Amino acid sequence: MQRALEINSMIEIKDLQKIYNGVRVVNIPELNIRTGETVGLIGNNGAGKTTLFRMMLDLIRPDKGEILSKDKNVAQSNDWKNYTTSYLDEGFLIDYLTPEEYFYFTGSLFKLSKAHIDSELTNYTEFFNGEILNRGKYIRDLSKGNQAKVGVVASLMQEPELLMLDEPFANIDPSTQIRLKKMVKDLSAKKRITTIISSHDLNHVTEVCERILLMEKGKIIKDIATNSNTLQELEEYFSVLS
Amino acid sequence: MTLTFLSQQWKAFWRSQNKGKSLAMRIVMGILVLYLLLNVLFVAFFMDKILMKTFPDQDILQTFNSFIIYYFLMDLIMRFQLQELPTLSIRPYLHLPISKNQIVNYLSITSLATAFNLTPFLLTIPFLVKVLIPQHGLGAFWGYMGCILGLTLFNHFFSLWLKRKVNLNAFWMLAFFGLLLIIWALEFYFNLISLSNISKDFFNTIISESYICVIAILLAVVMFMINHSYLKSNLYLDELQTSKTSVKSSTEIPYLDRFGVVGDLAANELKLILRNKRPRSVLMMCIMFMFYGLIFYNNPKYDGYGHIVFCGMFMTGIFIINYGQFMFSWQSAHFDGILSSRIQPEDFFKSKFLLFDVFSTFCFLLTIPYVYFGWKVLIVHFVMYVWNLGVNTILVLYFANQNYKRIDLTKGGSFNWEGVGASQWILSIPLMITPFLIYLPLSYFDYPEVGLAAIAIIGIISIFSREFWLRKLVSIFRSKRYAIAEGFRNQ
Numbered sequence: 001m002q003r004a005l006e007i008n009s010m011i012e013i014k015d016l017q018k019i020y021n022g023v024r025v026v027n028i029p030e031l032n033i034r035t036g037e038t039v040g041l042i043g044n045n046g047a048g049k050t051t052l053f054r055m056m057l058d059l060i061r062p063d064k065g066e067i068l069s070k071d072k073n074v075a076q077s078n079d080w081k082n083y084t085t086s087y088l089d090e091g092f093l094i095d096y097l098t099p100e101e102y103f104y105f106t107g108s109l110f111k112l113s114k115a116h117i118d119s120e121l122t123n124y125t126e127f128f129n130g131e132i133l134n135r136g137k138y139i140r141d142l143s144k145g146n147q148a149k150v151g152v153v154a155s156l157m158q159e160p161e162l163l164m165l166d167e168p169f170a171n172i173d174p175s176t177q178i179r180l181k182k183m184v185k186d187l188s189a190k191k192r193i194t195t196i197i198s199s200h201d202l203n204h205v206t207e208v209c210e211r212i213l214l215m216e217k218g219k220i221i222k223d224i225a226t227n228s229n230t231l232q233e234l235e236e237y238f239s240v241l242s
Numbered sequence: 243m244t245l246t247f248l249s250q251q252w253k254a255f256w257r258s259q260n261k262g263k264s265l266a267m268r269i270v271m272g273i274l275v276l277y278l279l280l281n282v283l284f285v286a287f288f289m290d291k292i293l294m295k296t297f298p299d300q301d302i303l304q305t306f307n308s309f310i311i312y313y314f315l316m317d318l319i320m321r322f323q324l325q326e327l328p329t330l331s332i333r334p335y336l337h338l339p340i341s342k343n344q345i346v347n348y349l350s351i352t353s354l355a356t357a358f359n360l361t362p363f364l365l366t367i368p369f370l371v372k373v374l375i376p377q378h379g380l381g382a383f384w385g386y387m388g389c390i391l392g393l394t395l396f397n398h399f400f401s402l403w404l405k406r407k408v409n410l411n412a413f414w415m416l417a418f419f420g421l422l423l424i425i426w427a428l429e430f431y432f433n434l435i436s437l438s439n440i441s442k443d444f445f446n447t448i449i450s451e452s453y454i455c456v457i458a459i460l461l462a463v464v465m466f467m468i469n470h471s472y473l474k475s476n477l478y479l480d481e482l483q484t485s486k487t488s489v490k491s492s493t494e495i496p497y498l499d500r501f502g503v504v505g506d507l508a509a510n511e512l513k514l515i516l517r518n519k520r521p522r523s524v525l526m527m528c529i530m531f532m533f534y535g536l537i538f539y540n541n542p543k544y545d546g547y548g549h550i551v552f553c554g555m556f557m558t559g560i561f562i563i564n565y566g567q568f569m570f571s572w573q574s575a576h577f578d579g580i581l582s583s584r585i586q587p588e589d590f591f592k593s594k595f596l597l598f599d600v601f602s603t604f605c606f607l608l609t610i611p612y613v614y615f616g617w618k619v620l621i622v623h624f625v626m627y628v629w630n631l632g633v634n635t636i637l638v639l640y641f642a643n644q645n646y647k648r649i650d651l652t653k654g655g656s657f658n659w660e661g662v663g664a665s666q667w668i669l670s671i672p673l674m675i676t677p678f679l680i681y682l683p684l685s686y687f688d689y690p691e692v693g694l695a696a697i698a699i700i701g702i703i704s705i706f707s708r709e710f711w712l713r714k715l716v717s718i719f720r721s722k723r724y725a726i727a728e729g730f731r732n733q
Contacts, residue, residue, distance in 0.1 A: 054578075058581065081584045091579060094510060105510060108503065
């Protein structure tokens with residue numbers, strides 16, 4: 001039984017801690033994210049969401065504990081990079097490239113041909129709303145929302161097994177938010193992609209994610225399977241907290 | 243209001259995250275400027291002697307007068323190259339109830355604090371006191387002062403105005419230099435005008451009728467108004483941001499395609515260099531350096547190989563040295579993306595080697611015409627090319643692993659100390675010294691050819707053992723990656 005559970009877990013966190021200036025910004029004794037789960041990460045500013053993402057992507061070193069992706073420590077093995085894509089912020093974009101060049105480049109890292117990427121990109125025509133492709137602009141000249149679109153699509157397009165998005169709904173317009181929700185839901189339903197999304201929008205998160213992790217001061221204080229009452233429960237929590 | 247701006251700028255400086263670094267840089271810069279000003283003062287005090295020596299059969303005051311206009315032309319060109327536009331990051335103020343006049347006034351007034359405005363006075367006052375006052379009295383002196391003040395301020399505001407124009411449209415720069423070229427041609431080629439005579443006549447008039455200096459001051463006032471109104475009418479966010487958007491095309495570099503991921507990475511970096519201001523200016527520097535040899539090879543004083551070793555290393559390796567010293571800061575803005583993507587560190591480093599190889603080869607080919615100065619020049623260049631590819635690439639990449647300083651690619655290159663840290667200074671030592679450690683002892687005992695051969699052999703061995711060094715570099719990179727990424731995240 002124990003064995004079966006381990007094989008099924010995509011991310012396993014053990015006794016993870018990160019300390020800045022004596023403050024524990026992330027403190028997670030144990031967390032398991034199973035393959036195919038869609039997990040929403042919520043919490044007020046400073047709760048430690050982005051720090052947790054960065055540790056999962058091996059961008060900062062934990063002070064204690066470890067993160068296993070498919071049973072391998074992300075800090076010691078590079079294997080996770082072969083099935084993980086992510087978009088946290090503009091620091092992930094090469095801003096002097098055109099969007100097309102960026103897609104070709106990230107695609108080439110996954111051995112996808114240009115033709116393949118061009119055909120993939122047609123799936124996103126609606127999502128891009130005519131503002132990304134063939135506009136003759138570098139990424140740095142795009143608006144924040146459009147930059148986010150480039151980053152999100154670049155990570156979706158590789159068909160990863162594990163997808164991490166930090167506040168993908170921020171900065172983008174309502175129609176795009178709705179399209180993005182649909183895309184993420186489809187991906188996790190059809191291809192069993194494990195997805196971790198953080199957001200400040202409780203509506204979106206409860207709609208997309210089947211499991212919600214609520215962070216406060218570095219700790220995961222709630223771990224709930226989404227049901228019809230979840231949104232109300234979360235709203236109550238946040239309104240009391242202020 | 244100006245005082246409030248000043249105090250907020252003051253806070254911005256002291257509270258910035260890397261204040262220690264910028265403070266140290268400012269002190270260094272301050273000392274440098276002070277030293278230059280001292281030199282100016284030195285020249286100023288002995289100006290009469292210098293003029294007398296250089297033009298013994300002319301009246302020194304006349305010589306001085308005829309030079310003033312050239313000085314201010316030079317001053318203008320220098321300002322155009324080096325003077326910085328005053329930067330109050332005005333974005334947070336534009337939407338507040340602060341009148342545009344106040345913002346523009348602040349920008350204009352603070353811009354005056356530059357060494358460029360001090361030099362003309364330092365340079366002329368001692369001379370005028372020594373020569374002019376005894377001959378023509380105080381009235382003439384104040385006339386001169388008025389003129390110099392007027393011309394200085396005119397230059398100041400003209401160069402600011404021109405720089406802003408050029409930022410929006412590079413055509414203005416062409417027009418400016420074209421005009422200078424025409425004046426130069428008219429004077430020296432066609433002999434139609436003589437600036438020195440104009441200058442002489444004007445200042446001779448000042449000596450007798452000193453109130454004429456009002457003309458120069460009026461010029462400055464007019465220029466101030468032009469600059470003021472230009473700034474005021476362009477104080478919009480979208481217009482202050484440079485670069486009129488032209489359509490950007492997605493270029494491919496077919497040659498690099500054959501190297502797979504490594505080639506893609508190198509192609510990306512090539513785009514980085516061509517599409518951003520700061521690395522582009524580094525590239526321009528590299529091209530300028532191709533003329534470095536002319537300084538030495540023309541001079542019969544130098545013989546032997548020593549100076550060719552030096553020049554050859556710089557000319558064939560200038561890209562490695564100049565661009566490589568700031569690695570990986572060039573990519574600081576998207577370093578998180580690189581780390582979390584599927585790029586293997588080995589490929590990352592291989593792409594750097596590829597880039598170095600391509601550029602060095604290119605530089606070597608460009609220096610082939612130096613064969614005019616003898617075959618040995620070409621041979622030494624080739625030896626140093628091999629050395630650069632073998633040793634300096636590894637050296638530079640080793641130090642790149644120790645470099646945690648972020649660079650903003652969009653800022654210009656000259657006098658930009660961002661991203662400069664200890665690692666660049668330390669790097670320059672082994673870079674300059676090692677080839678001479680090998681060459682000089684052997685050449686001292688009269689075996690310069692053996693010294694060259696030793697350099698070549700070490701270079702070749704390093705090239706063939708690259709895989710080994712690559713693994714070393716990668717393992718250092720793995721242990722340093724958090725620190726590098728952390729440093730690059732600090733804006």
